[in-house]
Amino acid sequence: MELGLIQKQTTKLVMTTQLHQAISILQYSTAELMEYVKEQALENPLIELQTSSWEGGVRSSKRVYDGETKKDPLEYAESRKTLQDELHEQARCLKLTPRIESLVHYLIDNVDDAGYLRLNEFEMMSLLHVQKDEIDEAVRHVQLLDPIGIGARSLSECLYLQLNESNSLNELARVLVQENLKALAEKKFRDLAKEYSVSTVEIQRAADLIATLDPRPGSKWAVERPSYVVPDVMIVEKNGTFTITLLDDELPAMKVSNDYKSFKTIEAAEYLKDKYQQVNWLLKSIEQRKQTLRSIMKVFIMHQQRFLKYGVADLAPLTLKEVALEANVHESTVSRAIKSKYVQTPHGLFALKDLFTSRLSSDSLEGTSSSSVKLFIKELVENESKLKPLSDQKIVEALHIQKGVEVSRRTIAKYRDELKIVSSSKRKRFV
Numbered sequence: 532m533e534l535g536l537i538q539k540q541t542t543k544l545v546m547t548t549q550l551h552q553a554i555s556i557l558q559y560s561t562a563e564l565m566e567y568v569k570e571q572a573l574e575n576p577l578i579e580l581q582t583s584s585w586e587g588g589v590r591s592s593k594r595v596y597d598g599e600t601k602k603d604p605l606e607y608a609e610s611r612k613t614l615q616d617e618l619h620e621q622a623r624c625l626k627l628t629p630r631i632e633s634l635v636h637y638l639i640d641n642v643d644d645a646g647y648l649r650l651n652e653f654e655m656m657s658l659l660h661v662q663k664d665e666i667d668e669a670v671r672h673v674q675l676l677d678p679i680g681i682g683a684r685s686l687s688e689c690l691y692l693q694l695n696e697s698n699s700l701n702e703l704a705r706v707l708v709q710e711n712l713k714a715l716a717e718k719k720f721r722d723l724a725k726e727y728s729v730s731t732v733e734i735q736r737a738a739d740l741i742a743t744l745d746p747r748p749g750s751k752w753a754v755e756r757p758s759y760v761v762p763d764v765m766i767v768e769k770n771g772t773f774t775i776t777l778l779d780d781e782l783p784a785m786k787v788s789n790d791y792k793s794f795k796t797i798e799a800a801e802y803l804k805d806k807y808q809q810v811n812w813l814l815k816s817i818e819q820r821k822q823t824l825r826s827i828m829k830v831f832i833m834h835q836q837r838f839l840k841y842g843v844a845d846l847a848p849l850t851l852k853e854v855a856l857e858a859n860v861h862e863s864t865v866s867r868a869i870k871s872k873y874v875q876t877p878h879g880l881f882a883l884k885d886l887f888t889s890r891l892s893s894d895s896l897e898g899t900s901s902s903s904v905k906l907f908i909k910e911l912v913e914n915e916s917k918l919k920p921l922s923d924q925k926i927v928e929a930l931h932i933q934k935g936v937e938v939s940r941r942t943i944a945k946y947r948d949e950l951k952i953v954s955s956s957k958r959k960r961f962v
Contacts, residue, residue: 553816557823557864560871561763561779564817568785571813577806578813579788614646614752615639621676634661634669638682646681646749647689648673680748687712693744703729704737715741718957735961762875764828764883766839773839775828777821785814823868826858831886833857838886842878844907848888848900904936905946912952920958923947 559567572578618639627635637659641650652666673682679696683689690708694701707715707723714723720734727734765776787810831854837845855862869883888900908926915921921929923943930936930943947954 549812549816552812553819554867556813556816557820558867558870559820560761560873562761563871564779564820568813568817571809572785575806575809577788577803577810579786581784581786612752614642614644614749617752618642618673618676618681622672625672627672630661631665631669631672634659634665635672638669638673642673642682642749644749644752645747646678646683648682648684678745678748678751680745686746689746689748690741690744693748694741701737701740703727703733704740707734707737708741718959720959720961731961760873760880762880763872764824764874766828766832766874766876768839768877773832773836775825775832777824779821785810820868823858823860823864824872826860827854827865827868828874830854830857835886839877844903846886846888846900846902849886850889851887854887901946904930904934904938905950907934908943908946908952909950912947912958915958917958917960920955922955 556564556567568580572580619636622632622635622639625632625635638648638650641648643649648670652663655661655666656663670682670684674692676682680689680693683692687708690712691705694705694708706727711723711726715734715738718738720731720738723734724731762778765778766773767776768774787807831849832839834847834849838847851862851865855865858865865887869887872883874881874883874886885902888902907930911921911926911929923940926943927938927940930938944954952958
């Protein structure tokens with residue numbers, strides 16, 4: 532062995548900051564890109580945002596109605612009455628001893644958003660220096676409040692409280708929620724019928740009654756801001772031709788600010804040079820995102836004329852690899868470009884990733900897309916006899932006979948799970 536200096540030439544891909552930024556921007560939805568641009572504007576003094584809907588780099592929360600500026604109506608949701616407010620008001624009308632009254636209000640403050648009590652009785656006894664019978668009495672008073680089922684310690688107790696208040700005399704339903712709720716949820720009706728010496732029809736009727744109850748009686752008071760899906764691309768038909776619109780017009784127009792030209796020091800000049808390069812890279816990355824997305828959607832429109840005219844049932848198979856070849860980009864670029872993005876079509880709003888589907892073997896030359904097969908499965912299940920639901924094998928046979936499509940039973944099970952459709956044994960009804 533000996534020491535020596537050896538020159539070696541290698542090729543290595545280095546992920547620069549600019550490349551990482553370009554990849555991230557490509558993956559952003561329009562809403563995410565808006566937030567990113569705002570963040571960059573706060574960090575880079577050379578970025579100047581130009582749009583009337585933006586004030587100082589932040590979108591205004593005010594809207595104009597009939598010429599008058601008003602607060603966003605969604606903001607009023609935050610001031611509505613809470614579940615605890617409602618329960619405290621009801622509890623004040625009860626005639627209770629001061630000690631039990633204070634316990635009732637303490638319990639109300641510990642009711643969760645679903646309406647359940649999640650307290651450890653032993654910890655409560657130690658912390659508040661109360662007896663178990665006092666806690667039991669306070670819980671009983673809480674459970675008498677509206678909505679029915681409030682203050683339960685478990686799902687079983689919640690359902691039982693509601694059954695006790697209903698006009699139904701179905702004692703079997705009460706027994707089932709207390710003793711065999713899990714087996715009931717798994718639809719083991721035959722086993723339950725045998726255990727309780729009743730018919731499967733009686734078990735089915737009890738299950739139907741239980742299904743009408745509310746497992747989360749406090750949820751209607753939960754204050755949640757609604758979430759909206761905003762399309763990133765819109766496809767519209769005009770004179771028989773489908774055109775693409777990228778819905779990034781709301782992105783604030785950017786320009787390089789002229790306010791910093793007077794700085795003459797070397798340090799300032801270096802700083803501004805770096806920030807200027809950042810602005811250019813940001814603008815270039817956003818423009819590249821537009822071009823890539825537009826190229827992909829042009830390929831999509833060219834192959835999906837029947838889908839755009841008639842709907843999902845006519846969605847043709849189109850893989851990411853095929854799109855990448857025609858759009859002259861890498862497959863991974865297509866995957867990143869359609870991530871977390873939605874498209875508005877003449878037949879509704881779709882996640883872009885759901886419209887690029889695999890090709891299944893079919894009697895037709897074009898093949899069949901996985902999305903159209905899922906739609907067929909959904910329609911079959913919706914129209915099946917619930918007394919005799921279709922097994923996965925029956926769906927395989929129906930696809931072959933009606934659509935000329937060959938798929939395995941395992942594929943049907945996979946698609947059914949993706950559609951959140953339970954197995955035939957769990958869809959079966961006895962009455």
